[in-house]
Amino acid sequence: MGSINYRFASDASVHDVNVQYLNHDTYTDIITFDYVTGDLISGDILISIDRVGENASSFSVPFEHELSRVLIHGVLHLLGFKDKSDDDARLMRTKEEESIALLEQMKSI
Secondary structure, eight states: OOOEEEEEEOHHHHHHHHHHHHOOOSOOSEEEEEOOBTTBOOEEEEEEHHHHHHHHHHHTOOHHHHHHHHHHHHHHHHTTOOOSSHHHHHHHHHHHHHHHHHHHHHHTO
16 A cells, blocks of 8 residues: 655745755745655655645645645556656646546536
8 A cells, every 4th residue: 555645844844855965956836755665655745834835826726626636646656647848847837727627527516
């Protein structure tokens, strides 16, 4: 059985992990550590709550919407979706929005 572990942290903590493990001296909303083996989905997902709040404000969406997007984004990475190229990023955004729409539908049931 696989597992997905979420850890919520500050901008500073996520930045430290980004520098230490990925050699990226930048702030980010999410870092996904992929431990997928075959069909077994596993990973650790680190989320900056500070960055999620800032992004929500920048994109004029509720905090919960942006948090849902980021939670989904991490899972999509574990499912093999990438976001480094423009085409991959567009596909990732489409999958995020499809997933958020499904969550919204489930809330109304």
